Amino acid sequence: MKLVTRKEWGARPVTSPASRNISPGKGGVTIHYEGSKLGDYSHDRCPEIVRNIQRFHIKGRGWADIAYCADAETEILTENGWRAHSALREGDLVLTLNHETGLAEWQPVLEVCVFGARDREMISMEGAGHSSLTTPDHRWPVERPGRRAAGGTGAAGGPPEAACGLDRRWATTETLGHRDRIPIAAPCADLPAEPKWSDSFVELVAWFWTRGRLVPGGGRGADVTVRRAAGRPGDADRIRAALHGVFGPPTPGSPREETGGEGAGGEGTGGEPPWREAIDGREFVFRLSADAGAVLAEQAPDLVPRHDFLRRLTPAQLRLFIDTSLRACDAGHGRLARESRAAAEAFQFAAILAGMNASLTRRAPTGAHADGQWTVRVRNRSRLAPRPAPGFTVRRVAHRGEVWCPRTPNQTWLARRRGTVYFTGNTAMVCRHGYTFEGRWLGRRTAANGTTAGNDDWYAVCALMGDGDKVTPEMLAGIRSTVEYLWSKGARDRVNGHRDHISTSCPGGALYKWVRAGMPADGDGEEDDMPHILSLTAGRDQSVAAKATESVEWHVEYDDTGEDHGKDGSSISVGESRWAICDALVKIRDVKPGDRVDIAWTRLQRDADKVVDEPWRLSVVAGPNGRVEASIGGQFNLDEKVRGRLRVINGNDYAVVVEKITLAKVALFKR
Structure with missing residues (x-):
């Protein structure tokens, strides 16, 4: 040695x-x-x-x-909201920072590592807009003002930043310098470019979740009302225009019971749900029928916006949703207050996707709000200076508790502690x-x-x-x-x-x-009975056209011990007869609720696309959110003449999308 x-x-x-x-x-x-x-x-x-x-x-x-070096109070942002480390699983989609581009990206968790309580020295950073408790050697992505070099590049060792002359570097908690800035917000690179819903519908959902009231009692005659003070006629004009854009002109008298509308199959199909307007004391009241209210409630059940609705808004629609929500809530500049924590967190989620810094705090109970309120404060700041200053402390503390860290492809993740949000690193x-x-x-x-x-x-x-x-x-x-x-x-x-x-x-x-293989001295780890292991992720969203069948393409390769991942990106191709034991987690969106999509482990001829058989096929029905999430296993033989693929069969008359988080793990045993 x-x-x-x-x-x-x-x-x-x-x-x-x-x-x-x-x-x-x-x-x-x-x-x-x-x-x-x-x-x-x-x-x-x-x-x-x-x-x-x-x-x-x-x-x-x-x-x-x-280095699993954030305390257990630190949370991580997943595609479905904030999670503690105890609720996080390998494969969960979380928001990360691409430290080369400066953009936020959704990526799968590769590993969740937790270590038990013991005596540790940690560094606490506390102040307005930030709370972290990490080990001294915890890694942070930082931006640092750099001197310009010829050609517009940053300082030596850092990538060019033409817009602001910043070097993107890494630092540890104890080596953070006075010039370092921690990213606390970044625009999301994964937002759609084409809208799924009209701007009128997005604005109407914003008015609905902030100013809507669900009339108790339920049933077909139940009302959903959107209210606004009569002293704000401009707001009433906007609500009126949005209702007209989504549901058509108002209906005098009692609302009829009709179906259709944007949330029930698109504008102008099957008749338009009615709505009517009235003045109730000092308020404008826009009353919707049960069917019309259901269209809005589908995207904001119990007046809480759905995370998958927010993720599917374009950048411009996110800003429209945020601006309208702030205007409707009227809690002060850049502030939104709700009694429901879930509703406040959903708004914080929207602001984060839009590239804004958003913190969450608890307001003490008052006469008007006996249970208190949750306040989201939105700022256009994107960086934090982590140095001692009035109102901001940096100190070493003794800590006895669990520490943890996830591992992601970008080596970063969006963290939240005590309501404050920031990007941090993993090792x-x-x-x-x-x-x-x-x-x-x-x-x-x-x-x-x-x-x-x-x-x-x-x-x-x-x-x-x-x-x-x-x-x-x-x-x-x-x-x-x-x-x-x-x-x-x-x-x-x-x-x-x-x-x-x-x-x-x-x-x-x-x-x-x-x-x-027992650490053989000749370095050959191949044993006759050693299985080949493949661990693959789609890595990119993939569209499956109407009435079409597509093979999932695996763009990210975590393990391929036998080099069996085919050059075409989709196939599992072996050099000798092997028994494949497969497991995949497939996520598909843009499926209409109740419609079916099939998923199949498929064998094809090695030198052609001719299907040999589908030894394992699964038909899955989309839920109310228009998503399919299914686990499909399979066992079958592959050899020099037959290769394997995971295929998605879309029998619908519209396209669906296989999401980039789709995963597959395959063990290939020699026969």
Whole structure:
């Protein structure tokens, strides 16, 4: 073993007495990888890389640990709203920041890692518009004013920012400088360009959820009213115009019961639901029939806008929705107040998608609002200066509680703590040259394996590589010698991969295959009975035309241990007879409620598109929100003449969209 000691690579000292707690005689050694692609780095860079990695981890942890370093009070924004780490799952779609483009993007969670309560030193940043509690080595995407270079580029090491001359860099909590700015808002790159609904309908939903009243009693005769003070005739004109645009002219007298309208199949189909107008004291009252009210309530049930409705608005429609909601609520400039937390959070969600900073606070009860209110404050600020100032404190604190972090392709995620919102980072050592960098080392409890028993009973060894990096023979030899050394010092004679403890892609397909094969000295991890593993994600939305069948294209590849993902992007193609055990999570939108879409694991001829059979096919009915979410498994044989695909069969007379979060995992066993 070629050992580089902590002193030699410049490690920080271990400070936590609680770290000395391990019983490796029960477990063994677990293999990890760093996770981020590092490329063909030279050995003189290795100490610097290891020091940088250590900065991403809790003080006192060594090279084998991973930085799960936000406290349990910190939430993450998913496609369906805010979630605590306990409710987050691998594959959930969350909002991330592309730190190259500066735009927000929806991406799947690759891994959710949680570590139990213990004594830790953390850094608290608290002030107007921000609350975070992270480890000192927690990583942040930051923007920093840079000097212009020739040709309009930023400072050395940063990408060009033609618009504002900012360098996009990374910093840790304890290295944040006075020039660093943390992104707290970013326009979403995934908003649709073409509208699904008319602007009139979007504005009407905004008036409905803020000023609407649901008359109790239900039934076909139930009313939905939209009210506005008579002292605001301009608002009444806007409501009147929106109603006319969606439902047609008003009907005098009692509303009729008719169907149709924009929310029930499009404008002008099947008759238009009626509405009428009256003056009630100091208010304009716009009363809708039960059917007309149902059209609006479908997008804002119980006066809470649906997240999937908001996600499908164009950028201009989002601003229309936000501006109308603020105008209707009339809680002050840039403020919206609701008694319902769910309603306030939905509005905060809309503002975030529009690229605005939006914080959520609780108002104390008053005479008018005995239960208090939730206030959303919207600002056009996009950056925060995280430095001590009047009203903003930065201090080190002792903390005993769980810490956690998700892993995403962009290595970032949108966080919320105590109502304040900001983008933050996530992180993922034997180097590729075969040198072992001393970490926590002998007798110290790890925190990298993801479970209490795993951390208590197993040492951890981390390969300095990530997805897409080549596993070198020197690295394998270094890992093997390190594992054998740990075995000789009392660890049980067993080795496994991080994915054997929790659901994760770590330590990557090639390295895991080698570990499962028993770490052969020749570096060949292929065993006769070793399954090939594919883990794939669509990565892009894909349209399926009316009356058409399309194969799902897999644009993101997390694992492909046997190189069985076909060059066409859709196929699973093997070089010998293998039994495929498949599982896919398919998400499809733009399906009319009650309509069907079929999903099928399909076998096709290897050199043609001719279908051999559909061994596993599933027919799914869309729910009230027009979405299909289905899990489809399958088992079948593939060989040199037959390839496999996941296909979507759309028998409807309109197009549907397979969402980019669609996932597939396939194990291919040699027959």
